[in-house]
Amino acid sequence: MDLALLRTFVAVHRAGSFTRAAALLGLSQPAVTSQIRTLERQLGRPLFHRRARGVTPTAVGDELAHKAAPHLDALLRITESEREAVGGARTLHLAGPPEFLSLRVLPALAPLVGQGHTLRTALQTDAAETLEGLAAGHHDLVVTTARPRGALFNAAALCDEEHVLVAAPYWAALIDPERLREHGTDALEGIPLVEVHESLPLVARYWATVFDALPDAAATVVTPDLRAVLECVRAGAGLAVLPRYLCQDALDRGQVVALLEPAVPPLRTWFLVVRSGSLALAHLARAHARLLSAGAQW
Known part of the structure; x- marks a missing residue:
């Protein structure tokens, strides 16, 4: 059986779409369609159900993918090892929210720069x-709080992020902590809110x-960067809900104050996501492992 046909088949199986698989493989969509039809003729069985939006595998398609994918990934791993042995430089393309990339991900990956x-x-x-x-191949690795579904993605829990209700000392002095614990948001009436979006995603989650x-x-102030939210709170613009990793230094310095320490603080899970099979690429596997190791300490 032609390995090129199997490679295309596994790409379609993971992507759930001829068009998306074509983009990942660097082929035209008609070429991918033709290769899948050729493989189906060779096997004498359909491998995919064609849908209005993409494709879903048949039972035969799922069985073939289960058998073939690990071997194709192993071949890719061998190829990549040989490439690294001759000093091939690789670029890692990352994507995610600016604050988390800036303060967590990039510092953790910085030592890899010294490794080429x-x-x-x-x-x-x-x-x-x-x-x-x-999915389209623009990124190699992403960090997100949305856990993806489907065969195309491999998602690993990276860390949990604790959220803290904070304000500058001026506002904190006006709030009765006992009233806040007993009567909730009534104790915060009249204090401006600072958020990243009009929908108040962090505040709404904390409130609930x-x-x-x-x-x-x-919100009185809306700015799409959590670092800007922290600076506004530090300057006295109002209260906000922020990740502890982002505001811990300001808390330690007394520049902002945690208004409440609930017994069970709100948490948000970060996921480290790659395309299925891509961890056969040595440079990506190295970065992935390094981030998971760092995330265990966050």
């Missing part, structure tokens, strides 16, 4: 857009988890 890696980043806050870019309520006021 080059890094390129795409700063994206929209999880769906980031995952679509990964800790206070069993929804925010009833609009």
Whole structure:
């Protein structure tokens, strides 16, 4: 059986689309369609159900993918090992929210630069857009709080992020901690909100988890970067919900104050996502392992 046909088949099986697989393989969509039809004729069985939006594998297709994919990945791993042995430089393309990439991911990967890696980043806050870019081959690795589904992606839990309700000391002095614990958001009435989006994603999650309520006021300041939110809070613009890793230094310095320490703080899980099979690439596997190791300490 032709390995090129099997490689195309596995790409389609993982991508769920002839068009998406073609982009990943660097082929035209008609060429991918032709190769799949050739393989189906050789096997005498259909491998995919054609749908209005992409394809789904038949039982025969799933069986073939289960048998063939590990061997194709192993061949790719051998090829990559030989390439590394002759000093081939590789570029790692990363994508994710600017704050997490800047403060967590890039510092963890910085030592790889001394091992011949080059890094390129795409700063994206929209999880769906980031995952679509990964699927299309624009990125090699993404970090996101949206766990993807489907055979195309391999997602590993990276770390849990604790959220903290913070304000500058001026505002904190106006809030009765006991009233906040007993009466919830009533104790925060009149204090401006600072957020990353008009929909108040962080505040709404915190309110629902800790206070069993929804925010009833609009944000006074909206800025799409959490680092800018922290600076606004530090300067006295109002209160905000921020990841602890981002604001811990400001808390330690007394520049902002944690208004509440709930017994069970709100958490958000970060996922490290690659395309299925791509960890056969040595430079990507190295970065993936390094981030998982770093994430265990975050």
